[in-house]
Amino acid sequence: MSASPRPTTAEELRGAGLRVTAARVALLETVRDGDHLGAEAIASGVRDRVGHISLQAVYEALHALTAAGLVRRIEPAGHPARYEGRVGDNHHHIVCRSCGAVADVDCAVGDAPCLTASDDHGFAIEEAEVVYWGLCPGCSTGRSS
Numbered sequence: 001m002s003a004s005p006r007p008t009t010a011e012e013l014r015g016a017g018l019r020v021t022a023a024r025v026a027l028l029e030t031v032r033d034g035d036h037l038g039a040e041a042i043a044s045g046v047r048d049r050v051g052h053i054s055l056q057a058v059y060e061a062l063h064a065l066t067a068a069g070l071v072r073r074i075e076p077a078g079h080p081a082r083y084e085g086r087v088g089d090n091h092h093h094i095v096c097r098s099c100g101a102v103a104d105v106d107c108a109v110g111d112a113p114c115l116t117a118s119d120d121h122g123f124a125i126e127e128a129e130v131v132y133w134g135l136c137p138g139c140s141t142g143r144s145s
Contacts (some may be wrong), residue, residue, distance in 0.1 A: 016068035026050045027061050031071050033083030036093075036102035042083060076102065076131055092130040099137035105132060 002059045009028050009071045018024065019043035029113045031037060037045070042139060043058045044121040062083055069088070082102055092105040119127060 012070060016065075016070055018068055018070075020062060022050045023053050026063070027058065028065060028070060028085070031065075031083050034084075036074070036082040036084050037114050038080050038082055053145065065110040074102070074129075074131075076100075090127045092128075092132065094134065096133055096136035096139055099132055101136045101138075103136075105130075 003082060007015065009025045013020045013024055013028070016143065020089075026046045026049035027042060030042050030049065032040065034045065039055065039058055039062065041062045042062070043055050045060060046053050062071060062073070066073045066083070072084050073081050074084065074093055079095065079100055085103075086104060090107060092107065094103050094105050095101070117123075
């Protein structure tokens with residue numbers, strides 16, 4: 001028995017109830033091919049694939065893709081929003097205080113939501129968002145020399 005083929009980007013957009021456009025396909029593929037990209041970098045990647053697109057159109061598409069669960073938005077304190085294609089697994093992030101580099105960190109402990117709150121105040125917790133802060137290897141080396 002063979003595994004079913006992965007759906008195309010267009011099929012994923014349709015499956016999420018979104019209209020399929022060349023810009024949306026290019027945007028989703030740019031986010032997935034990138035590494036925690038900001039809106040400007042995404043716009044540049046989309047332009048490389050399909051030509052002109054306004055920054056406003058990029059923001060509108062990012063909002064729609066995030067709402068549909070196809071893209072995840074992270075916004076580390078003091079930094080602009082970044083977008084990634086890794087969704088649905090409740091992973092965390094580590095951010096460099098110096099250069100702003102962002103990397104994925106798998107769940108800290110146990111099953112999702114990863115961390116058990118000491119007092120849930122009656123909330124039904126669905127996910128935990130943890131951001132680790134420090135210096136990336138490049139910035140650490142730069143400081144020690």
